[in-house]
Structures are given as structure tokens and as C-alpha cells.
Amino acid sequence: MIKKINTLKGINTPKGINTLKGINTPKGINTLKGINTPKGINTPKGINTPKGINKKGDKLLSIYWFAILVIVAVGVVLMVNSFYGKNYDVRKQESEILGQKVADCIYFGGEFNPLLLNNQGGFREDFKDNFLEKCSLNLTINEEFKRPPYYFEVEFFLEEDLRKSSLLISEGNKNWKSDCDVSVSGKSKLATCFNQEFFAKLNSDSVYLIKVLSIVGKVEENTN
Amino acid sequence: MNSFKGKNKRGEFLVENIIFIVLNILFLMILVLFLIKQGSGAVLLEDAYSKNIALLIDSARPTMKMYVNLQDLKEVSDKNGIDFSDILKIEGNDVTIKLSEKGGTKYHFFNDINVTAYKDTDPGREGFYILTFSKIK
Known part of the structure; x- marks a missing residue:
């Protein structure tokens, strides 16, 4: 027979279990004197006592509260600055x-650009020389000693x-091409590359695979 | 006597809490105002709009006409004393957005096309710019 189960003196306290002095002892649970107050634990005078609220405790709480507010404010400011401080890339x-513009200049609506082809249906050599003009592209910047930021x-x-x-x-500037092969964590500081490929039919005989690589440098204007 | 002392203590309790709540609300308001101000800064808007307009021009073809909404820029330029007709300039292949006397952000576009930019005078489209495109002869 187990003695002392669910008695008024305590909860689940057969002898020998959880009856160390100071831990979960029946005396002091939810009593007016305090919560879980065996002698020596949680019995400072003045907390939740019928006499009123301890002002010293309140002031201490306010200091901690304002410290938390300051930490939150600093955190918000740092987050906002890191977000808005980044350049728009x-x-x-x-x-x-x-x-896309280069690709459309070469092959659009299912047909090759007629300026690209010769009378025999092959590619004209001189198309390469005036490619920018024929495709309405201007890669140069009007500043001295500044290389084109495109390729x-x-x-x-x-x-x-x-x-x-x-x-x-x-x-354009071929030096940007090496940035495309690099896969590092600071890749945003390098040029941005874009690859696309498509099939194009020349007359009824030949089919070409056309690969277009376009690169934009402009690192200073788009990164911090 | 005791009841009089008790009433005073209740009054102090209320005033302290009201001050505490007011300070908290003030703090939150300052934070929110800071967030709003950061998002509508002149430098940020200049950067974003110059780049976006450059991309629009890059995608354009001859004979196109674009209506660009710059109402957000108008508010900032009015505060800084810049006339709305001077905030967007296209010179050569560069787009420049200027919202303050000492400010201004430029961005290059690669489309070799004639671009004309001017303020929209339609009263229903206040704060708009019109961009027209034509082939370079």
C-alpha cells in the first residue's frame, strides 16, 4: 500500500520521491506567502504580496525593457542600412x-537577316565588320580611356x-569573358554573363545551332 | 487615512504606465518614420530610375512611344527645388536623373537609337514623361 498519494500535504509524494527539502515540497505551493516557497527559495519580501507592487522591482524591469528597445532599434537600423545601402543591380x-537584341538581329521571325547572307545563300564576310551599325548597337562610352563595359x-x-x-x-571588351568561368562567393563583383542558343534554318538545306553569349560589366555602377 | 494613501498610490501607478506606453509608441513611430524616409531617399530613387529607364531604352525600337510615370520623383524634386522638366536628361547614350542640386545619377544604354524625352503636358498625366524613339540616320 502506497502511502500519501494525492494528499493535501503534497502531490504524488510517496515517501522517498521528490521530498527533498526545498524541491516540490507541499509547503508553500500557491499559498499566500509565495509560490513554491520552501524555505530559502523564491521568498523575497514584497513580490506579489497583498501590500502592493514593489517599486524597486519595477524600475529594474524598466531599465531592462529600454535596453531591449535599444537593441531592437539598433538591429532595425542595421538591417535597413544593409538593404538600402546595396546598389540596385x-x-x-x-x-x-x-x-536578345543580338539574336533578333541575326534571326527574326523564322528568317535570317538578309544583310547577313550573300547571293549564294551563305554568310557574308563583311557582315562581321559592320555588325554593330547594322544591329543598332553602341557599346562605347563617351569617356576617355574607358573600355566598353559590354561584350x-x-x-x-x-x-x-x-x-x-x-x-x-x-x-566589345573581350576581357570580361574570363569572369563567366569563375564561380566564387564574390561573384557579384564580376561581370554578368548570359548564354542562349537556338536553331536557325538557312534555306531548306542547312540548319545552324547559334550560340549567343552576352556580357555586361559595369561593376562600379551596380555593386558597392 | 489609509484609504487616502491608497488612492495616491493608484494615481502614481496610472501615470507611470501612461508615460511608459507613450514612450513606447513614440519609439515605434520614430522607427517607422526612419524606415519610410530610407525608402524614398533621393539617391536611391535616382539610381533605380536611371537604370530602369536605360533598360526601357535598350528594349525600345524605332517609332515606339513610351509614357513613363515619374510621380515619385516629382515629389522629391519639388522638395529639393528642381524643376520637373529638368529631372530626366538623355545625352548621347546616357540617361541622367537629377533630383537635387548636387545630385544626379547617369547610366549608359547600348541601343543606338534617337531618344527624345519631354514632360507630358496632359493634365490627366501629371508627373509623366514621354519618350519617343526614331532611327539614327
């Missing part, structure tokens, strides 16, 4: 627009031989 969209490259591959390009058109 549009190079991804810009490189896509450049790539694009178009490669034509015959369907029969996809390993070797039959024609290559490139314009």
Missing part, C-alpha cells in the same frame, strides 16, 4: 536584353558538326 536583365559573341555551328563553329562574331 540590373546587369542580369541588361545582359538578357543585349543577348558579346555569336557562334554558328552546322548541324553536322557541332564541335567546330563555322562563323564567329564578337564585339
Whole structure:
């Protein structure tokens, strides 16, 4: 027979279990003198006593409260500054627009640009020389000693031989091309590259795979 | 006597809490105002709008006409004393947005096209700019 289960003196207190002095002892649970107040624990005078609220405790609480407010304010300011302090980077969209513009200049509406082709149905060599003018592109900046912040490259591959390009058109600053191969954590400090490829039919015979690579530098204007 | 002492203590309790709540509300208001001000800064708007307009021009083709809403810029330029017709300038292949005397952000576009930008005079479209595009001869 287990003695002293759920008695008024305590809860679940058969002898030997949880009856150490000071821990979960029946005396002092929810009594007017305090909560869980065996001698020595949680019995400072003045807390939740019928006489009123302890003012010293309140002032102490206010100091902690304002300290928390200051921490929150500092946190919010830091977060806002880090968000709005970053530059607005549009190079991804810009490189896509450049790539699309080059692609449309070469092949649009299911047909090659007639300026690109000769009478025999092949590609004209002089198209490469005036490519920018014919496609309404201006990659140069009106500042001295400043290289173009753009680069694009178009490669034509015959369907029969996809390993070797039959024609290559490139314009702009080729130094940006090496940034495309780098995969590092600080990649935003490098140029932004965009690749696209599509098939184009020349007359009824040849099908070309055309690969377009477009790169936008402009690192200073788009990063911190 | 005891009841008189008790009433005073209740009054102090109320005043302290009211001051505490008011200070908290003041703190939150300052934070919110700070957030709003940061989001509508002149430098931020200049940067964002110059780049966005440059991208619009890059995507444009000859004979196109675009209506660009710059009402947000108008509010800031009015505060800084800049006339609305001077905030957007296109020179060569550069777009410049200027919202303050010492400010101004420029961004280059690659589309080789003639662009004309002017303030929209339609009363229903106050704060708008019109961009027209034509081929370079």
C-alpha cells in the first residue's frame, strides 16, 4: 500500500520521491506567502504580496525593457542600412536584353537577316565588320580611356558538326569573358554573363545551332 | 487615512504606465518614420530610375512611344527645388536623373537609337514623361 498519494500535504509524494527539502515540497505551493516557497527559495519580501507592487522591482524591469528597445532599434537600423545601402543591380536583365537584341538581329521571325547572307545563300564576310551599325548597337562610352563595359559573341555551328563553329562574331571588351568561368562567393563583383542558343534554318538545306553569349560589366555602377 | 494613501498610490501607478506606453509608441513611430524616409531617399530613387529607364531604352525600337510615370520623383524634386522638366536628361547614350542640386545619377544604354524625352503636358498625366524613339540616320 502506497502511502500519501494525492494528499493535501503534497502531490504524488510517496515517501522517498521528490521530498527533498526545498524541491516540490507541499509547503508553500500557491499559498499566500509565495509560490513554491520552501524555505530559502523564491521568498523575497514584497513580490506579489497583498501590500502592493514593489517599486524597486519595477524600475529594474524598466531599465531592462529600454535596453531591449535599444537593441531592437539598433538591429532595425542595421538591417535597413544593409538593404538600402546595396546598389540596385540590373546587369542580369541588361545582359538578357543585349543577348536578345543580338539574336533578333541575326534571326527574326523564322528568317535570317538578309544583310547577313550573300547571293549564294551563305554568310557574308563583311557582315562581321559592320555588325554593330547594322544591329543598332553602341557599346562605347563617351569617356576617355574607358573600355566598353559590354561584350558579346555569336557562334554558328552546322548541324553536322557541332564541335567546330563555322562563323564567329564578337564585339566589345573581350576581357570580361574570363569572369563567366569563375564561380566564387564574390561573384557579384564580376561581370554578368548570359548564354542562349537556338536553331536557325538557312534555306531548306542547312540548319545552324547559334550560340549567343552576352556580357555586361559595369561593376562600379551596380555593386558597392 | 489609509484609504487616502491608497488612492495616491493608484494615481502614481496610472501615470507611470501612461508615460511608459507613450514612450513606447513614440519609439515605434520614430522607427517607422526612419524606415519610410530610407525608402524614398533621393539617391536611391535616382539610381533605380536611371537604370530602369536605360533598360526601357535598350528594349525600345524605332517609332515606339513610351509614357513613363515619374510621380515619385516629382515629389522629391519639388522638395529639393528642381524643376520637373529638368529631372530626366538623355545625352548621347546616357540617361541622367537629377533630383537635387548636387545630385544626379547617369547610366549608359547600348541601343543606338534617337531618344527624345519631354514632360507630358496632359493634365490627366501629371508627373509623366514621354519618350519617343526614331532611327539614327
